Structures are given as structure tokens and as C-alpha cells.
Amino acid sequence: MKLCVGKDKGILTLSVVLGAVSAVAAAFVSIILQRIVDVAVKGDVDGFSKLIIGIAVYMVALCLIGFAEALCGKVLLRNVTRNLRDRIFQGVMGKTPEEYYRSNSADYLSMIVNDVKLIEENFLVPLLLSVQMVALFLATLAILCYLSPLITVILIFFLLLMFLVPALLGKALQKRQEAYSEKLAVFTAKAKDFLSGYEVIRGFSIGGHILKKFRRENRQTANGKFRADRLVAINESLADMLSTLSIVVVVFVAAYMVLKGRITAGTLLALIQLSGTFSTPVLVIMQNFPKMTGMKPILKKLEQLCAEEPKTGPDKEPENEEAISFDRGLELESVKYGYEEGNDVLRGVDLQIEPKKKYAFLGDSGCGKTTLTKLMTGYSNRYEGSIRYDGREVREMNGRQLSSLISVIHQNVYLFDTDIYQNICLDESFSEEELRRALDRSGVAGFLDQLDDGIHTRVGENGNRLSGGQRQRVAVARALIRRTPILILDEGTSAVDQKTACAIERQLLEEKDLTLITITHHMQEELRERYDRIVDFSA
Structure with missing residues (x-):
């Protein structure tokens, strides 16, 4: 975490706060729906007219908050990826020649391009989204408890079932993400090697042979990603099934409560809407948590590189240093x-x-x-x-x-x-x-x-x-x-x-x-x- 947002804590905090506010505001849409239905059922025309004005103001505010939150997120992603590439490049350039040549230059290139992209897609974006989903979940939970404790208990039961899925798949996905990163580095090195050898390939007419090698490496890399994606697909499908099942159960229970006169029709609609909102954050977190944990090996590798004290390079050498002469030899x-x-x-x-x-x-x-x-x-x-x-x-x-x-x-x-x-x-x-x-x-x-x-x-x-x-x-x-x-x-x-x-x-x-x-x-x-x-x- 420190590796990614060390210099951008302010914009990260603002993104988190705006995301939380936006999520909480979205959760209160259920209360608006409840009021609309209840006012309509009662035939309260004056109350209905007042609701329209209030809803218009609410939606404008919600739109502005959402825009500010999205913009801050984009600024954060820009700053973090830019600073991370800078730090990786500085770490590579800070190596002594002996250390530098222990690795292929394509490995360094893969860190700067591929690994940073993986961190953006599988850590930063999921992190921001997960924080927003936590706020949405807490707001939804509070409203659910207010409207119907029974429905809340049912949804929490399904929630516990949903949490078992990433716990079972997390470690396996982490290993496969690490293997994919390593394979991506090998693929980048091979592709760079083949492109650099264009003259040899052309001069000796070995294009067909090299093409077979490239296709083999490309196939292995794609399969490596597919193996990780397959676990993600299993995780997502199970989560979707549990989410759908929870909504169906809530609808039946809430409808029964309406028949018995325990809740109003507006409350029924609000509970149905909240049950979807309640499971959605959990679903999103379940989908993104394995992605974030899968990035641990890559983050650890880059953190080690960026944390190393530069042994050479402009950041290591002071401007006012002792001049070295060559008078005696x-x-x-x-x-x-x-x-x-x-x-x-x-x-x-x-x-x-x-x-x-x-x-x-x-x-x-x-x-x-x-x-x-x-x-x-x-x-x-x-x-x-x-x-x-x-x-x-x-x-x-x-x-x-x-x-x-x-x-x-x-x-x-x-x-x-x-x-x-x-x-x-x-x-x-x-x-x-x-x-x-x-x-x-x-x-x-x-x-x-x-x-x-x-x-x-x-x-x-x-x-x-x-x-x-x-x-x-x-x-x-x-x-x-x-x-x-x-x-x-x-x-x-x-x-x-x-x-x-x-x-x-x-x-x-x-x-x-x-x-x-x-x-x-x-x-x-x-x-x-x-x-x-x-x-x-x-x-």
C-alpha cells in the first residue's frame, strides 16, 4: 500500500471520502422509493409534488458528488502509476552494473509496463471500488436494520456464505497471478529478443521457425492468464448465484410480511432494492479481494526494488562532491x-x-x-x-x-x-x-x-x-x-x-x-x- 500511495495520501483520502459519501447517498435512494410508493398508495398529491422537488435536488447533488469522486480517482491512478514507474526506473538505474546485468533488460521493461498495469487493474482500481463498496454496505445495513431486522438477518446469513468463496480460492489465485506475472516477463523478453534479431531472422530465412517459437510463448502466456481468470470466473459465478438466491428469498419473505400487514408496499420495494444493494458490495468485494491478494508477490517484488538504496545514478551522487584528479596515474x-x-x-x-x-x-x-x-x-x-x-x-x-x-x-x-x-x-x-x-x-x-x-x-x-x-x-x-x-x-x-x-x-x-x-x-x-x-x- 505504501509503495503505491506514498506521495498521494491526500488525494487518496479525498477519493475515499467522496466515494463513501457517494455510496451512502446512493443507498438512500431506497428511502426515496419507499416514500414515493407510500405517498402514491395514500393518494397524497401535495406530498407527491414536494417529493419531486426534493428528488430533483437530491439527484443533482448525487451527480456532482459522483463526478468529483470519479475525477479524484482518475487523478489518483495517474499520479500513482506515474510515480511508481518513476521509482521502478530509478531503482533499476540505481543498480551497479554488476547487479543490473544479472537480469534481462526485458524483465525491467516488464516491471515498468506490465507489472504497473497489473497493479493498476488488479490492485488500485479494486481498492478504490472496495472502499466505496464498504461504505455502501454499511449504509445499506443501517437502513435495513431500521426497516426490517428479520430481512437483515436473512441477508447476513447469505453474506457469510459469500465470504467463504474467496477464502477458499484466494491462495490458489495468488499463486496463479504470480505465475502469470513471471510468464509475462518471459514472454516480453522473448518478444524483445525476436524483434532485436530481425536481421538474423531475415538473413537466414528462419521466420517460420521463429514464428512457431513466438506462438508457443504467446500460447503459454495466454494460458497462464486463463488459469488465473478461470478461478476468478468460478468466484464470480458462485457469488452471482448466492446474490440472486438472497434476493429471491428476501422478496418471498417481504411479500409475506406485506400480506400480514407488518410492512407497507413502499417498504417492500425499499427492501427489494436494498437487498440488491446489500449483496452488490459483497459481490464486488468478493470479486476484487482475490485480485488484490494476488498482487502481493508483484507488490513485494517492486517494493524491494524501490526500497533499495541507490548505489549509483544522479539521485545518489551529490552536486558538490570532491573532484577526482588524474595527475599521477x-x-x-x-x-x-x-x-x-x-x-x-x-x-x-x-x-x-x-x-x-x-x-x-x-x-x-x-x-x-x-x-x-x-x-x-x-x-x-x-x-x-x-x-x-x-x-x-x-x-x-x-x-x-x-x-x-x-x-x-x-x-x-x-x-x-x-x-x-x-x-x-x-x-x-x-x-x-x-x-x-x-x-x-x-x-x-x-x-x-x-x-x-x-x-x-x-x-x-x-x-x-x-x-x-x-x-x-x-x-x-x-x-x-x-x-x-x-x-x-x-x-x-x-x-x-x-x-x-x-x-x-x-x-x-x-x-x-x-x-x-x-x-x-x-x-x-x-x-x-x-x-x-x-x-x-x-x-
Whole structure:
């Protein structure tokens, strides 16, 4: 509950109060019906005329209260879902890289989209409706006790029968809702994987095979939801049957009381109307209670994510923090690390990186060169040994401090679905001179004239409107414009042709004030002599 309405207690309270008032006002419609029938039976024309005016005023007030209650509910749903998505996203972004990559990005996407939608539909909406139904039930109970204690006892008996249904089905439905959430996350991950692999699917003509896999996952997901919905259907059908039966019994008993002269015809009509109103709240609560209890595992999962103390990200890092220098260099002593316990990738690495010099980490895939640079950029604090920038241990530094020292150009360049300018600046402000320098030295300036909108050309999803070489140069410009003292080129030219790769690497080697670390499994012979040191990790 706290996870959903932590910042919206005021609007929640107002929604609850208005819902309760609206429900109580609706319950008193039965008294109006009683008065109308009794006045009509007596032939009281004056009383009938006065009732019309009173009813008109009552209905206008009821309409206004209902509108205010509905509007507050919509505002509450908007605020809660928006804040919940914000908190989930913040929790995901606050993870360390090591923690982040333990889960598939589709799992995070499923939390933000699917789980929030499930919470809205199966927790928030039922919660508001249930609160309103409780008020309606209490008001109806009070009026029933006033009109006929006997009818009240009969309805309470059926009420107890109705409560047995969700008690029997609640735990089973909770398990099935949890299973459906997990299956939905798997389905989202598979769908994302298939869509991301469009080029492979098309290139190898495996569309039919992938379609079969998609249909299988889609069928299993739909069946998972159906298994939960089936229990809901059982719950609803039993509740409907008991509700109908209670109304039939009330009609017979109340009609008998009219025959005996114990109640008036107006009271009979009021009791019939109240019996429906009495069972309706219970029916609604019975239908929604299993839905809300079924959300407990999902709420617990999201609450754990949102409650975690951010380990990185803008909300963790203060604005006025100690600046980290890179005047003496980077020292690595006896660095040992493994992604899994007992399976070390790095086994006691000792290395010194001096400012403004050029280094190449050479070796086959899996030898640990990329892992070492990950640790240098704060990927994990679980390493043994020491990694120090000017004597400051990486464990003591936050993400903002590290990003002020190091820029990384990865093998698989990622570009956001916006224009080239935003992909370079990433919403930061740079001067025209800084931008021009980055464009010239990265080679981006060389192809901007070929584009219709120049630097404001949209790149498409992950830069699919640009060539591989153009994407790579945008990534270089993104790194150079920040003027960090260290730049890591992690197989950053492997996705382009040799000529383009050589040109990009040569341009970076010409940056005199830059400490360059190139990670590669194949050294360009013409560039070998331009490096101050080549560290062979295969040795």
C-alpha cells in the first residue's frame, strides 16, 4: 500500500471520502422509493409534488458528488502509476552494473509496463471500488436494520456464505497471478529478443521457425492468464448465484410480511432494492479481494526494488562532491576478480597507467582485458586487490566521479532514437567550439553534409539510419566532447571495415592530452609503434 500511495495520501483520502459519501447517498435512494410508493398508495398529491422537488435536488447533488469522486480517482491512478514507474526506473538505474546485468533488460521493461498495469487493474482500481463498496454496505445495513431486522438477518446469513468463496480460492489465485506475472516477463523478453534479431531472422530465412517459437510463448502466456481468470470466473459465478438466491428469498419473505400487514408496499420495494444493494458490495468485494491478494508477490517484488538504496545514478551522487584528479596515474595491484565464485577471470593483475600515454590491451576473447576495464569504470566492488586513481580507491568513488575521468567506446555502439546532436551531447550543454572540435576530431563533420538535416538528423532505433562507420564516429564524438582524461576503446572499431577502423584509431592516437586504452584481439601493425605500451593478456 505504501509503495503505491506514498506521495498521494491526500488525494487518496479525498477519493475515499467522496466515494463513501457517494455510496451512502446512493443507498438512500431506497428511502426515496419507499416514500414515493407510500405517498402514491395514500393518494397524497401535495406530498407527491414536494417529493419531486426534493428528488430533483437530491439527484443533482448525487451527480456532482459522483463526478468529483470519479475525477479524484482518475487523478489518483495517474499520479500513482506515474510515480511508481518513476521509482521502478530509478531503482533499476540505481543498480551497479554488476547487479543490473544479472537480469534481462526485458524483465525491467516488464516491471515498468506490465507489472504497473497489473497493479493498476488488479490492485488500485479494486481498492478504490472496495472502499466505496464498504461504505455502501454499511449504509445499506443501517437502513435495513431500521426497516426490517428479520430481512437483515436473512441477508447476513447469505453474506457469510459469500465470504467463504474467496477464502477458499484466494491462495490458489495468488499463486496463479504470480505465475502469470513471471510468464509475462518471459514472454516480453522473448518478444524483445525476436524483434532485436530481425536481421538474423531475415538473413537466414528462419521466420517460420521463429514464428512457431513466438506462438508457443504467446500460447503459454495466454494460458497462464486463463488459469488465473478461470478461478476468478468460478468466484464470480458462485457469488452471482448466492446474490440472486438472497434476493429471491428476501422478496418471498417481504411479500409475506406485506400480506400480514407488518410492512407497507413502499417498504417492500425499499427492501427489494436494498437487498440488491446489500449483496452488490459483497459481490464486488468478493470479486476484487482475490485480485488484490494476488498482487502481493508483484507488490513485494517492486517494493524491494524501490526500497533499495541507490548505489549509483544522479539521485545518489551529490552536486558538490570532491573532484577526482588524474595527475599521477592509475595503479592496479594484485587485482583478482571472477563473475562467479571459484571461477576467476583476473588472477593478480599488476599494472600502471600513466597520464597522456597510449596503451593497447591485446589478447583473445575471454582473457580478461575487457573485465579489467570494467572494474576500472566501477562495474563491481567485489574485486580483490587495489585499483587507485591518484591514490583514490575505485570502491570509494561514485559513478559521477568515474565518468568525469573515463569515457568508453564500446564494441556495440548504442544510439538513442533521437538526432545526432542529442546522441553526442546526451542532454548536456557544450559550447559551439567544444561541439565543433568533437565533430572534427571524430570525423562526424565529414558526413554531416550528406544528411538532409545535418547534425539534427534522427538516427532511428539504435542508429539504424546510419552506417556502422557513422555510428562509430558518433560514439567517438560523444566521448571526445567530454574531454575526460581517459578514453577506453573496447573493440570499438570491430564493427567497421579495416580502413575506417584504422582511421578512427589513428585520430584518437593523435589526441596528445588523452590517455588511450585500446582493447583488441588483433593489433593493426601500422599503428603498433604509436602505442607507448602493449599489454598482452594472453601471455
